Amino acid sequence: MSTTARLPAVRPDTAPSAAPSxxxxxxxxxxxxxxxxxxxxxxxxxxxxxxxxxxxxxxxxxxxxxxxxxxxxxxxxxxxxxxxxxxxxxxxxxxxxxxxxxxxxxxxxxxxxxxxxxxxxxxxxxxxxxxxxxxxxxxxxxxxxxxxxxxxxxxxxxxxxxxxxxxxxxxxxxxxxxxxxxxxxxxxxYTGADSLPPRRKSGGGLSNRSAERVRELLESRFASKITVGELAAVSGLSPRHFIQAFTKTFGESPHRYVLRLRLNFAEELLVESVLSIAEIAHLSGFSDQSHLTVTMSKHRNRTPRQVKQQR
CATH class of the missing domain: 2.60.120.10 (Jelly Rolls)
Known part of the structure; x- marks a missing residue:
């Protein structure tokens, strides 16, 4: 049956919950x-x-x-x-x-x-x-x-x-x-951009324009596979020079930056949603639940299950 031909308004508000004002x-x-x-x-x-x-x-x-x-x-x-x-x-x-x-x-x-x-x-x-x-x-x-x-x-x-x-x-x-x-x-x-991280006094970092472009790209695609070559192309640099400039600008390597975005997003879903750990791993850019568990344990000293239990 087509989804457009049934139920003109689905409003399952009868589930037990606090009554809205x-x-x-x-x-x-x-x-x-x-x-x-x-x-x-x-x-x-x-x-x-x-x-x-x-x-x-x-x-x-x-x-x-x-x-x-x-x-x-x-x-x-x-x-x-x-x-x-x-x-x-x-x-x-x-x-x-x-x-x-x-x-x-x-x-x-x-x-x-x-x-x-x-x-x-x-x-x-x-x-x-x-x-x-x-x-x-x-x-x-x-x-x-x-x-x-x-x-x-x-x-x-x-x-x-x-x-x-x-x-x-x-x-x-x-x-x-x-x-x-x-x-x-x-x-x-799709909301107003916050300020860029402070530029370091030592030279060699990304320009403000390149840094903003790279950050926008990473924040929109952190859960997908993205190569250093793609990021470098946005900045007009070679991959080797891009890694150096990125690290000076953001204070961490591109790999660690993406990893932090993925872990932050995963932790947010673990607290805010009822999705399974496997689903959250997929949405956050990890290959599977085991990959998320190992990575979170190494970098955050806790497992996804422990984060869920803190809700």
Whole structure:
């Protein structure tokens, strides 16, 4: 059975949990106002909401009350986005194309072919909480990417959300965990940039521009395989000179930097989510659960299971 033909609104809110405030309930009722309920299943939680939507060619005007992020699951050429009926942007949406829309912003979207996407919404306060957890006081303002940008990590998370929504009874706890992981990804990649690490007085480090490019690349792809050659090419240096410049700029080698990002992300999932250790290992860039366990034990002096038990 097609996921778009069943359950106009999936809202498994009967699982035992603390009851949300009346204000939160009222706000939740309007999360998907602009999206007809018969266009795909959806789940609404206190941490955010998600919908899998398939729509024929058409258009609509959006003004979401919460932050809204859409990830294309299949190619959809011929998309037009306009602001105030004046500025118009046209692009072809490939699988993985991401659109980030801050709360209370407005735009008109027109698509000329069938459009399949996963939409995740998040209360502004939740974004602030994730931002504070990640970066301290700052970095809470969404900065939408250029139209047509492809985000493969967001696509992977969107496909996981789609699969859960397709279940006869989607797990609210599992979806909340995925929304949190998705939110952390958005905070890390689509909010205001924090300052670069202090440059060392000794010469030979990366330029500010190269350092920012390299860091953005690593933070968006740390869970994927990325070579020193690729990083060096971004900076216009040979691999050997790049390793020296990177270490002077960031205070650690590229390998240790990526390892730290992966372990930080894994620890975050172990505390925040209900995913299995094997799933967390995969999402964090480790080959398997054993690889994560060995690496975390060596560098953090504790195992993933010990981190989970501290929840």
């Amino acid at each position: 009346m204000e939160r309930q009222i706000a939740n009722e309007h999360i998907f106002d602009e999206i007809p309920g018969n266009k795909g299943p959806r789940v609404i939680t206190d941490r955010g909401a998600v919908a899998h939507v398939v729509r024929p060619p058409g258009s609509h005007r959006l003004r979401p009350r919460e932050h809204m992020v859409a990830v294309m699951l299949a190619a959809s050429p011929g998309i037009r986005v306009s602001f105030d009926d004046q500025r118009v942007h046209e692009y072809d949406g490939d699988a993985g194309t991401i659109s980030v829309m801050p709360a209370n912003s407005e735009r008109k979207v027109t698509w000329s072919s069938t459009c399949e996407k996963v939409i995740v919404t998040m209360p502004p306060q939740r974004l602030l909480e994730l931002s504070a957890h990640e970066f301290g006081a700052g970095r809470a303002v969404l900065q939408p990417p250029p139209f047509g940008l492809i985000d493969l990590r967001a696509l992977h998370l969107a496909e996981m959300l789609k699969a859960e929504l397709a279940r006869e009874v989607p797990s609210k706890i599992y979806i909340e965990s995925l929304i949190t992981i998705f939110g952390v990804h958005i905070v890390r990649n």
